[in-house]
Amino acid sequence: MVDNNIDIQILGDNLSIDTCYQYVIDETCGGIVLFVGTVRNHNKGKDVTHLDFETYESMAIKELSKIADECVEKFQSKKLSIHHRKGHVGIKDIAVIIAVSSIHRKKAFLACEYVIDQLKERVPIWKKEFLTDGSYWVNARP
Amino acid sequence: MMKIRCFGIAKDITSQAFITIDEQLPSNVEGLKLWLEKNYPQFKSLNKCMIAVNQEYADDNTPISTSDEIAIIPPVSGG
Numbered sequence: 006m007v008d009n010n011i012d013i014q015i016l017g018d019n020l021s022i023d024t025c026y027q028y029v030i031d032e033t034c035g036g037i038v039l040f041v042g043t044v045r046n047h048n049k050g051k052d053v054t055h056l057d058f059e060t061y062e063s064m065a066i067k068e069l070s071k072i073a074d075e076c077v078e079k080f081q082s083k084k085l086s087i088h089h090r091k092g093h094v095g096i097k098d099i100a101v102i103i104a105v106s107s108i109h110r111k112k113a114f115l116a117c118e119y120v121i122d123q124l125k126e127r128v129p130i131w132k133k134e135f136l137t138d139g140s141y142w143v144n145a146r147p
Numbered sequence: 148m149m150k151i152r153c154f155g156i157a158k159d160i161t162s163q164a165f166i167t168i169d170e171q172l173p174s175n176v177e178g179l180k181l182w183l184e185k186n187y188p189q190f191k192s193l194n195k196c197m198i199a200v201n202q203e204y205a206d207d208n209t210p211i212s213t214s215d216e217i218a219i220i221p222p223v224s225g226g
Contacts, residue, residue, distance in 0.1 A: 042226050061154050061220070064202040064203075067203075121226055125224070126223070127204070129154065129218075129225075131154060131155030132224040142224070145155065145194060145221055145222055
């Protein structure tokens with residue numbers, strides 16, 4: 006979904022930091038902040054072999070668009086690019102990229118953090134973690 | 148017939164990407180949650196699931212009908 010300075014994609018292939026970066030470049034902006042979420046090889050003391058992301062794609066895009074709109078409202082963000090992976094993602098691979106441009110740096114930092122925090126809270130994407138001895142849906146059980 | 152989309156652990160519990168309710172359809176989200184817990188007791192052991200109606204989070208009082216797009220949203224874990 007690309008609309009009104011907001012670029013949101015859920016992709017089955019490797020994500021590109023440069024694509025997100027290029028999208029948010031703006032001649033009126035003095036700061037760009039990028040967050041890159043990567044897959045680590047351990048969680049809660051166990052070895053992780055890979056992840057699998059499932060998405061309710063239409064709703065996830067809708068919810069991410071709302072979060073991006075909130076950034077424009079709260080932090081006067083100029084341009085936002087949010088790319089999230091779906092499917093099988095390996096160790097060290099990029100799971101998510103958030104890029105935000107802003108007139109001044111401070112609000113770009115704030116907006117970037119806001120997006121990742123809200124994404125983890127309310128965007129319908131589910132992570133299945135594969136360990137050496139099994140797999141489970143993250144956050145599903147108490 | 149009411150069709151419900153299942154994702155993540157909800158899909159594992161029901162073993163299906165869609166489940167259907169054929170009779171005594173719940174009239175709102177609360178009714179659907181009760182139906183789910185009755186027919187799939189494993190839902191009780193999960194962290195709280197949300198229900199989305201037409202791709203928006205819905206509270207217990209939200210009415211539902213066969214023409215709505217309804218989905219079970221288990222606790223999310225993106226990023």
